[in-house]
Amino acid sequence: FIELILIMSHLVSIISIMVLFRYTDGVKWKFLEHKGPVFAPPYEPLPSNVKFYYDGKHMKLSPEAEEVATFFAKMLDHEYTTKDIFRKNFFKDWRKEMTAEEKSIITDLKKCNFTEMSEYFKAQSEARKAMTKEQKQKIKAENERLLQEYGFCIMDNHKERIANFRIEPPGLFRGRGDHPKMGMLKRRIRPQDIIINCSKCVKSCDVAGFLQNQGREFIAPAFNDPSCVQGEKDWQKYETARRLKKCVDRLRAQYREDWKSKEMRIRQRAVALYFIDKLALRAGNEKEEGETADTVGCCSLRVEHLKLYPENEGQEFVVEFDFLGKDSIRYYNRVPVEKRVFKNLQLFMENKEPDDDLFDRLNTSILNKHLQELMDGLTAKVFRTYNASITLQQQLKELTTADDNIPAKILSYNRANRAVAILCNHQRAPPKTFEKSMQNLQAKIDAKKDQLSDAKRELKSAKADAKVRRDEKSKKAVETKRKAVQRIEEQLMKLEVQATDREENKQIALGTSKLNYLDPRISVAWCKKWGVPIEKIYNKTQREKFAWAIDMADEDYEF
DNA sequence: CAATTAACTTAGGAGTGCGCCA
DNA sequence: TGGCGCACTCCTAAGTTAATTG
Incomplete structure (x- = not known):
């Protein structure tokens, strides 16, 4: 079953080898060899004049x-x-x-x-x-050499790319948000710190395990799955989400019934699931206090994270959420909920302190076990995938106008993407140069407007001229001017679309949903249907990642 | 059943390099 | 042709899930 290959390298004393045989059940490969990780460059002491x-x-x-x-x-x-x-x-x-x-x-x-x-x-x-081109070239070439040597492995008979083959250089830990461990030292990893994790090994590697760094496992260089395997997994993820689509009505009916249950744990489970479905919240594992930043997801919500308003701005049964989620990104939302949910929440919060758990009879494990029973392969995060993808599809349908030109269609796409990012609460810090670049763009628009009125004036006089002269030459001149006006109008429109897009995108990150939540076949189908080049939606890396979808989806694809 | 942890997936920001424009 | 802004890549943190252990 197991083949072992040991490759010695001049750089490191131990080369890690992972050989696992798992062909039958999700087996990806049975033979693998690689050259081990690249260590951080050694410390160069400061020159003596730096004190x-x-x-x-x-x-x-x-x-x-x-x-x-x-x-x-x-x-x-x-x-x-x-x-x-x-x-x-x-x-x-x-x-x-x-x-x-x-x-x-x-x-x-x-x-x-x-x-x-x-x-x-x-x-x-x-x-x-300030380095010269040659110096920069040299560094680039060296990086490329390293990549060629260490960035690939042989998997069965194929050469495949490896992700993070470089070991993290030492430094100070900076967690996100209010992290209790910020400032701690991340030690330098030396060859002798590496413990090889393999199922069966030869000579130099007889210990299995992982080394610890800063309380967190250092994961030995993970392999990028071959793109076909990666694609397969991705495909499976979206297929699971599509199976959820088929039974989501049933599940929704079910959890609405469960709101009425006599058992508190069932009602809590049902309300939590409603949040996960409606608001695309994450599952929310419990976390060890003092080890990480204080962030929560659905199951770990505390009483202090929501406020109940029987009435708010003309709406009934409004719940206000305010908490820090993954990466300490703030989730703030005010949503009207069904009366039953509201009453349940009141009950869950009764006689509790602000820092008590909202769902004291629930955790992610209970929730996921329940979901597994409802549908094979269903977990909390499938709802995020499902709701993200279905939202994109609906929004694209709603926002795309057949006779829009390409830039306008792309704006529609971005708006649909944006709706998803808002749903999933994917935020970003406004770019540092945002205000300035906005001003620059506005200046360009103004200039273009001036140019347009000039061109229009010229067209008018050309027309007048042609009316008097009535010769071929002046007729042609009118045509040229007309085309010029048209061209400038298009350019202006493009700029204006760009400005709108950028403004709306100020604090919203589109990349995360595009990469992780949106079934790429929806986008591919949309591009095919409206004749938008796929390059306008996906860059080169993304096209590689989604190659499977680009191949298989036609314009009628339905998520 | 809770704690532990491997494996995998998702996340935002820093840095950079490249294309575009004046 | 040189400077500048933006898109992309890399980096590493931080989630989710399931399996294992005792």
Whole structure:
């Protein structure tokens, strides 16, 4: 069953090999070889003129302590280096890397002066930018060589790309949101830290397991599935969502019935499921306190995360959600719900403290077990996929106008995509240059408008001219001017569409839903139906990822 | 049944490199 | 031709799910 290949490399002392045989049940391959991960470049000590000062006095740090100090120095411009937790965590871990002497001297982070280091790194980055073309080429070529050597594996008889074959370089952990571990040291990973995880191994690799880094598993280089396998999985995901489509009415009827159940746990389950379905909330696993940022999903919602309004702005039974979800992105929404849901929520919240669980008789495992019974392969996240894809399809139907030109059709597509992103709460920070680039675009529009009125004036006079002269030449001139006007009108329209699109997209991230939630066949079909080139919707990487869909969907495809 | 954890999937932001425009 | 903004790629964090363990 198992074939083993060990490839030695001059760079690393151990080469990881993963050989698993799982052909029968979702088996992907039975022979695999790869060259192991690429380690972070070794630490280069600072030149002696770049100094560190403690309490105003120059101090030469040991290489170990110096390296960690540089991590902090590189972050000096970030606001989080001023945060107490960040500083506390950093200082604690930094001290662990110090010599006994350094430890005895350096006792207060406030007395540390990293500015020379910081300046040095800024200068370095400037220098990098100022490199000549040849130097840049050289670096690029070296990266390419590394990619060729380590970025691929042999899987059965095919050469396949590997994802993250580079080991994370050491640095300071910066979690998202209010993370209790921010500022902690992420150690450098050395070859001897690598433990090979394989089912059966030869000589040098006899231990199975994973090494730990910063409380979180370091995952040995994972392989990109061959694109056909990746596509297969993707396809399956959307097929499951389509099966949900077939029975979603039944499930909805079911959970509405369950709102009336005598059993509290059933009612909680049913209300949670309603939220997951209606609002595309995530499942919401419970998390260990103090280990991660305080974020929640559906099952882990707390009383403090919602407010109930029997009446609000003319609507009955309004629920206001306000909580931090994945990546500490705020979810804020005010939605009217059915009376039964509202009454249930009142009950769930009765006699509870703000930090008590809303669904105290429910967790993701209970919920998913229930879903599994309702439909094979159904889990909470299938609802997100289903609702995202069905929304795209509906919105495309609604928003696309047959005689719109291509840019207008693409605007419609983006708007449909946007509706999904809003549903899934995919947000982004407004780009730093947003205001400026908006102004620039507006200036372009104004210029184009001027150009248009000029062109119109010229057309008018050409017409007048032609009326008097009545010769071929002046007739032709009218035609030319007419075409010019038309062209400028189109250009103007394109710019205006662009402006609308960009404005509406200010705080919304479209990429996540496009990549992970939207059945690509919907988009492919839409492109085919309206003659929009697929390149306008998917870039090169995306076209590769969705090759399976581009191949198989025709214009009548229905999700 | 709860805790642990492997495996997989989804997420936003930083950095950069490339195309477009003046 | 050079500067600038934007799209894309990479990075790594942070979810979900299911299997295992005791």
